[in-house]
Amino acid sequence: MRRTLTRLPALVLAVALAGCGVFGKEIDMTENWSAAKLYAEASSELDSNNYAKAIEYYEKLEARYPFGRYAMQSQLDIAYTHYRADEPEAAIAAADRFIKLYPQNPYVDYAYYLKGLVNYNRSVGFLDRYVPVDASQRDPGSALDAFVDFSVLVERFPDSRYAEDARQRMLYLRNNLAKHEVNVARYYMRRGAYLAAANRANYVIERFQRTSAVESALEVLIDAYTALGKTELAADAKRVLDLNREAGRFISDEPEPGEVSLARKVWDYLSLDEN
Structure with a gap:
């Protein structure tokens, strides 16, 4: 009995050492894994x-096999994984790192697209996924960032597989940015800042043509000029509004593009499954 009791602590110590490694070094089960195994x-x-x-x-x-296609692919996948994990800052940082390291890489268009998608989703609030909310009422910061990201993609890689989706999202973003300016103009109207309201409305009309916000901007412009006592300018704006309505030139809101699945597997980028 005494022998059993004296051997028990040694047994517990052996189990502890096996779990933690010798001298406190944690055992890494991946230590001998190949690049392919780690990636899989x-x-x-x-x-x-x-x-x-x-x-x-x-x-x-990346740390063990810094060169080769698996390491490069991992950098893109890390960005995508952060995106999936709802970690936008980390996702953008990872995408920027890939762009900086591989500016001429044939898959760098994906990095730009992913950045745009991250910022695009940041411009859409959490509740918007469940409750309809006017996106133009929010701070346009992330929407502007997304628009720039998609613009770079479309300009540099017009034939990219992601270019068409980027263009559709840009139309939606541009429309919302224009509506945001109209909301600001209406705020100025409520505050009695009629000249500021007129300037904002004119900005929309001049810079955001072919968006649904132009019609609303003209309405604000008419009200602002009327409040300022500029009856002739108000009449001119009213005439432009009526003519475009009769001709059916005003367009409806751009529908929000649907979420598209993002290719991330190694064979989608590098065709490693091919001999």
Whole structure:
């Protein structure tokens, strides 16, 4: 009995050492994994929505195998994983890192598209996914960033597989940015700042042609000129509004583009499954 009692602490110590490694060094089960193995496991964790573990494996792959297609692909996948994990700042930072390291890479268009998509989704509030909200009422900061990101993509890579979706999102963003300016003009009207309201309305008419906001901007402009006592200018604006309405030149709101699935697997980018 005494022998059993004296051996028990040694057994517990052995188990503890096995779990923590010798002298407190934690055992890394991935230590001998190849680049392909790390990438496959990271992709599997991403598919299972285990984002933290996926990023851990991707980062280990980059650290151990910094050269080659798997490492390059991992950098894009890290950006995508942060996007999926609702970590916009980290996603944009990872995409920017890829753009900086591989500016001539044939898949850099994806990095620009992902940046735009992250900012696009940041411009849409959480509640908007469940409750209809006027996007033009929000701060346009992220929407402007998204518009710029998509603009770079369309300008530099007009034939990209992501270009058409980017163009559609730009139309939607541009319309909302114009509506935001109209909302500001209406705010000025409520505050009695009629000249500021007229200037904002004119800005929309001049800079955001072919958006649904132009019709509203003309309405604000008429009210502002009327309040300022500029009857002739108000009449001119009214005439332009009526003529365009009769001709059916005003367009309706651009529908919000639907979410598109983003290719992220290695064969989608580098065709590593091909011999």
